[in-house]
Amino acid sequence: MRSLIRPFAIALLALAGLAGLPILRAASAAEPQIVDGIAAIVNGEVITYSQVRALSAPREKLLRSQFTGNELENKLLELRQLALKDLIDRRLVIQAFKKESYQIPDHFVDQRMQEIMRESFGGDRNTFIKTLEAQNYTLGEFKEKEMERMIVAAMRSHNVKTNSIVSPTKIEDYYRKHHEEFTTKEQIKLRMIMISGQKDTA
Known part of the structure; x- marks a missing residue:
């Protein structure tokens, strides 16, 4: 996965300046909130x-039950930064x-879907589908999500076995020495779109 080094370096460096984005701040109730917008663009794909x-x-709910004030805001900021980095x-x-051009055979994904249905819904397909609908997922969308999870797990496992870990400091040093190599389309652009909406009272 050597081809990942360049975009990952840019992603890491870009994340250092994300604290100012509204979505990553634990804003007070008096501040206008963003309904939705672009948090990052990864080689043309929007997050x-x-x-x-x-x-x-899910983690925010837990943090709100454990912390208050500035400590809560700092915890939420850290959590949202980690969430964006993970995405x-x-x-x-x-x-x-x-x-x-790797592929995961469809029957592997179908087998995983059956496991979820059996383990979480007692094999009841109707309950499974109704639960997905309640969460605004179609069966096809959920299957796609599961395939992506399988891809990420497989690739990360392969990467751990075949590559040494590169520290953030080494990545930043490399970027500074080879800055011209990063002036290609293979980059992450950060944008912010302000959309009027109701205040976040969560």
Whole structure:
């Protein structure tokens, strides 16, 4: 996965400046909130604020029950930064998988779907589908998500076995010495879109 080094380096460096984005701040109730917008663009693929919120929401609920005030804001900020970093990392891994023209056989994904249905819903397909619908997922969308999870798990496992870990400091040093190499289309652009909406009272 050597091809991941360049975009991952840019992702890592870009994340250092994300604390100012509204979606990553634990804003007070008096501040206008963003309904949705672009949190990051990974080689042409958009990551939205709603995707960041969806990933961080379960942990945010727990943090709100444990902390208050500035401590809570700092914890939420850290959590949202990690959520965005994780989403960026996943997109890079999936893009690398597709670039290498790897494939996961459909029957592997179908088998995983059956396992979920059996373990979480007692094998009741109707209950499974109704639960997906309640979460605004179609069966096809959920299957795609599961395939992506399998891709990420497989690629990360392969990467751990075949590559040494590169520290953030080494990545930043490399970037500074080879800055001209990063002036290609293979990059992450960060944008912010302000959309009027109701205040976040969560």
